[in-house]
Amino acid sequence: MSSTPLDRVVAGFADRFGHRPDGVWSAPGRVNLIGEHTDYNEGFVLPFAIDQRTYVALALRPDRRARVASEGFDEDAEISLDDLGPTSVSGWSAYPLGTAWALGRVGGDLREVAGFDAYFVSEVPTGAGLSSSAALECSLAVALNDSWKLGLDGTTLVRAAQLAENEVVGAPTGILDQSASLLTERDAALFLDCRDATSRNVPLGLEDAGLGVLVIDTRVTHAHAGGGYASRRASCEAAASALGVSALRDVAVADLDAARAVLDDETFRRARHIVTENQRVLDTVEVLGTTGATGIGELLVASHASMRDDFEISVPELDLAVTTAMDAGAIGARMTGGGFGGSAIALVRTEVADEIGDRVTRAFAEHGFTPPRIFTVTPSAGARREQEQHSR
Structure with missing residues (x-):
């Protein structure tokens, strides 16, 4: 079997279902440049799509059955579209079947559509904080939007994928991951306002500046549906309620001294991270538009310190990755994703990327940690149709 994911997904589909797909679609994972846990607080985020993608080969069926299979999982699943629901x-x-259900909740009419066969192949590492789940959801969302001729726009597809994550998977995530996977342009980050879901692409200019983004996957796995993520969200909601605002988005940095008198220490620190992180996103967008990416290093480092000390979602492996990368000459570094494991990123000059990666690998060995997986990512385009296939 060919080694490219595009070839593997077509061949895997034919092997699993016995016929050719109608087409292939893909959606990328994402790196969050800055703005962590601000999304569900109606704040600002700045992710970009990466060149690692999830591919789905899909064909419509003459009946109402939905069948999904994946190169990465042994078990297939099959269900009637009439039986799809949050608990079915x-x-x-x-993730994929929840997305199919959610498309019917955000504007698509699934009563008359055909069933489908879908087969997935993913390059996005799981458990690394690079949003492999959103890539899976969004690849199927664009495939079904095309195949079912639903005519839904990108923002509506974002809502469908988020609804699947919240109501079916049970992870209380915001819209960051799905927006990055669906809406981002090449060599840009997506400046997203999570209150009204408006967004615009902000040019990064990394290639012209001789810069790259190094991902350091600590291989400490995490799960967003677990208690740590949910408890942080609950703290943020409690802080907003105590401060008399609908969300921490409405609290400014200048308000923090007054907030300290109202909140207990832990809740205050959780809130302080969100408030200062929102400001760091705004500052990063401003610096990108003036100085360029070489000027955002201190903001990245401050973001990591806030997540480590105030939000308490880092782990020793992430802290070591950030500290070592900075000592080795990175412009900036921080953990990325939901926390409790996953990946750190380092903004580096391309000529020293390998040296920085080697330094991090040696540091992990010296501390007895699992060897990290380190690779460079390129800011890439969002979800798209890859190719059409001949009829079965």
Whole structure:
């Protein structure tokens, strides 16, 4: 079997279902440049799509059955579209089948559509904080939007994928991951206002500046549906309620001294991270538009310190990755993603990327940690149709 994911997804589909797909679609994972846990607080985020993608080969069926399979999972799943609901699917198939259900909730009419066969191949590492789940959801969202001729725009597809994550998978995530996977342009980051879901692409200019983004996957796995993520969200909601605002988005940095008198220490620190992180996103967008990416290093480092000390979602491996990368000459570094494991990123000059990666690998060995997986990512385009296939 050919080694490219595009070839593998077409061949895997034919092997699993016995016929050719109608087409292939893909959606990328994402790196969040800055703005962590601000999304569900109606704040600002600045992710970009990466060149690692999830591919789905899909064909419509003459009946109402939905069948999903994946190169990465042993178990297939099959269900009637008439039986789809938040509690009717489980395991990995909750992501794609939940997305199919959610499309009917955000504007698509699924009563008359055909069933489908779908087969997935992913390059996005799981558990690394690079949003492999959103890539899976969004690849199927664009495939079904095209195949079912729903005519839904990108923002509506974002809502469908988020609804699947919240109501079917059970992870209380915001719209950051799905927006990055669906809406981002090449060599740009997506400046997203999570209150009204408006967004615009902000040019990064990394190639022209001789810069790259190094991802340091600590291989400490995490799960957003677990208690740590949910408890942080609950703290933020409690802080907003105590401060008399609808969301922490409405609290400014200048308000923090007054907030300290109202909140207990832990809740205050959780809120302080969100408030200062929102400001760091705004500052990063401003610096990108003036100085360029070489000027955002201190903001990245401050973001990591806030997540480590105030939000308490880092782990020793992430802290070591950030500290070592900075000592080795990175412009800036921070953990990225939901926390409790996953990846750090380092903004580096391309000529020293390998040296920085080697330094981090040696530091992990010296501390007895699992060897990290380190690779460079390129800011890439969002979800798209890759190719059409001949009829079966």
